[in-house]
Amino acid sequence: MHRIPTTFFAIALGALAAAGCSTNSSSPPPQQHAAYQQIERLARPAVKEVFENFANHDQTNRTTPKQDSLLQNSIVTFMETDAGRDAATSTALGGILTPDEMQADLSKSVAGCGNPNSPCGAYLGVETGGATGDTFGGRWLNDDVVDISLGAIFGNTLAALGVVPDDHHESPCLTTDNVGTAQTYGATFPYVNTPY
Amino acid sequence: MHKARLAGGAAVVAALAGAIFIYLGHPAAGSDHQDSFTVVNRPGADITDVFVYQAPDNANNVVLQMDVFPLIPHAALGTDALDPAVLYQFKIDTNGDGVEDQVLQLRPTGAGVNQSIDVFGPSAPIVTGTASRVVKKTGTIAFNDRAGSPLPNGIKVFVGDAKDPFFFDLARFFQILPDRDYQNQPNPGPPDPGIGFQGFSVGNPSGCATTPSQDFLSSNQFNVIAIVAEMPKSMLGGGRIGVWTTTSTTSGH
Numbered sequence: 001m002h003r004i005p006t007t008f009f010a011i012a013l014g015a016l017a018a019a020g021c022s023t024n025s026s027s028p029p030p031q032q033h034a035a036y037q038q039i040e041r042l043a044r045p046a047v048k049e050v051f052e053n054f055a056n057h058d059q060t061n062r063t064t065p066k067q068d069s070l071l072q073n074s075i076v077t078f079m080e081t082d083a084g085r086d087a088a089t090s091t092a093l094g095g096i097l098t099p100d101e102m103q104a105d106l107s108k109s110v111a112g113c114g115n116p117n118s119p120c121g122a123y124l125g126v127e128t129g130g131a132t133g134d135t136f137g138g139r140w141l142n143d144d145v146v147d148i149s150l151g152a153i154f155g156n157t158l159a160a161l162g163v164v165p166d167d168h169h170e171s172p173c174l175t176t177d178n179v180g181t182a183q184t185y186g187a188t189f190p191y192v193n194t195p196y
Numbered sequence: 197m198h199k200a201r202l203a204g205g206a207a208v209v210a211a212l213a214g215a216i217f218i219y220l221g222h223p224a225a226g227s228d229h230q231d232s233f234t235v236v237n238r239p240g241a242d243i244t245d246v247f248v249y250q251a252p253d254n255a256n257n258v259v260l261q262m263d264v265f266p267l268i269p270h271a272a273l274g275t276d277a278l279d280p281a282v283l284y285q286f287k288i289d290t291n292g293d294g295v296e297d298q299v300l301q302l303r304p305t306g307a308g309v310n311q312s313i314d315v316f317g318p319s320a321p322i323v324t325g326t327a328s329r330v331v332k333k334t335g336t337i338a339f340n341d342r343a344g345s346p347l348p349n350g351i352k353v354f355v356g357d358a359k360d361p362f363f364f365d366l367a368r369f370f371q372i373l374p375d376r377d378y379q380n381q382p383n384p385g386p387p388d389p390g391i392g393f394q395g396f397s398v399g400n401p402s403g404c405a406t407t408p409s410q411d412f413l414s415s416n417q418f419n420v421i422a423i424v425a426e427m428p429k430s431m432l433g434g435g436r437i438g439v440w441t442t443t444s445t446t447s448g449h
Binding site: 035036037038039040041042043044045046048049050053054055057058061062063064065066082099100101102103104105106107109110113114119120121126136137138139140141142144145146150172173174176177178179180181182183185186187188189190191192193194195196 | 227228231232233234235238241242243244245246247248249250251252253255258259261262268270273283289294295324325326327328329330342344352354356357358359361362363364365368369372373375376377378380381382384387393404409410411414417418419422424426429432433434435436437438439440441442443444445446447448449
C-alpha cells in the first residue's frame with residue numbers, strides 16, 4: 001500500500017466532502033415509472049460492508065449518493081460504538097465517505113503510470129490531497145484499500161492528516177489485515193488479468 | 197465492542213476455514229461481494245468492486261471498471277456471464293452536485309458466454325436517480341473479447357472473465373464482524389471482542405496475534421466478470437468527477 005506520511009498536513013477534507021453534496025436545483029427529478037429500477041449500488045470499496053449492518057445494505061443499494069444519510073449515520077455509529085473513536089473522528093470520517101462517490105481529478109496525470117508495477121491512481125487521493133499516492137485519486141487495481149480504510153477507522157490517519165486532533169483511541173492490531181496483492185498488471189487493455 | 201477490547205489482541209486462533217461458508221458452492225466473501233439478499237440471489241447483478249484509473253497505455257484516457265459476479269471458480273468460466281435481465285451502469289457526476297451528469301450503460305443480449313453486450317453512452321441520462329432508461333446506443337461487443345476494438349465514439353470496452361483484483365483476509369473479517377456475513381442472517385452474532393487481524397511476526401511488540409493471515413480470493417482462485425471501459429478524459433469533462441455504479445432490473449428484484 002501507499003504509506004501515508006504522518007507529517008502530511010491535509011487540505012480541508014471536510015470541505016472537499018461537503019463540496020460533493022451540494023444541491024443543484026436545476027437537476028431533473030427522478031421519474032417514477034422508468035424502465036429499470038436500481039437494485040445495487042457501489043462506489044468506494046468496503047464502506048457498506050464495514051460500517052453498515054447487513055440488514056441495511058439493501059436499502060442503501062436502492063438509493064442514490066444524495067440519499068446517503070443512512071450510510072453516513074452508520075459510519076458514525078460504527079466508529080463510536082464498535083471502533084471506540086471520539087465524536088470528532090467519527091463525524092469527520094462520515095463526512096469524508098459520504099456521499100459515496102469515487103472521486104477522481106481528470107485534470108491530473110499520474111506520474112509513472114504504465115511502467116511495470118506503478119500505480120495509475122490512488123484510493124482517496126483526491127480527498128487526502130494526494131496523501132495516499134497522487135491527486136488523481138480514483139482507485140488503482142492494486143491499491144490496498146483495506147489497509148487505507150483500516151488506518152482511517154482504527155489508526156491515526158485522520159489525525160496525521162490534520163483533520164481532527166488525535167483521540168488516542170487507536171487499535172493497532174486492527175490497522176492492517178496483513179494481506180497484500182497477489183497480482184501485477186500490464187499496460188495493455190483491458191489491464192485485468194486473465195482468469196484462474 | 198469497545199476499542200479497548202478490540203485492541204486487547206486476545207489470540208483467538210480459529211481455523212480460517214471455520215469462517216468459510218458454503219452457499220450454492222460459493223463461499224461468502226467480499227469488498228462488496230454478496231452484500232444483500234437481492235444480489236446473492238442474482239449474482240450477475242452483484243457489484244464487487246469499482247476502479248477509476250488513468251489508462252496505463254494512454255495518459256489522456258481514463259478507465260472506469262466495475263467487477264460483478266463474485267466467486268467464479270475456474271470450472272464455471274464457460275458458463276457464468278452477465279445477467280441479460282440487468283442494466284449495468286457507470287454514473288458520473290461532473291459538477292459535484294451528487295447527481296449523475298453522464299452515464300455509460302451496458303445491456304447483455306442472451307445468456308452465457310456467447311452473449312453480446314450493447315453499450316450505450318457515455319451521454320447525459322434520460323432520467324436521474326434510481327430509475328433508468330437506456331440512452332443512445334454506441335455499439336455492441338462480444339463477451340470475453342480482449343481486443344478492445346474502439347467503438348464508433350472512440351471508447352474501448354471489455355466485458356469478460358478476470359482474476360478478482362480484490363485482496364483481503366475476508367474469513368477473519370467475518371469472524372470480527374459476523375453480522376456482515378449474510379449466512380448469519382437474520383440473527384447475526386455480535387462483534388467478537390477478542391479478535392483482531394492476524395499475521396504479525398512473532399514477537400511483535402504490539403502484542404497482536406500471530407496466526408498467519410490469508411488473502412481469501414487469490415488463495416481460493418476466484419474470478420469475477422470485469423467491465424472495463426476506456427475513454428478520453430475529456431469525454432467526461434476533464435476535471436473532477438465522482439463515479440458510482442449500479443445494476444438495475446425492470447422488476448426491481
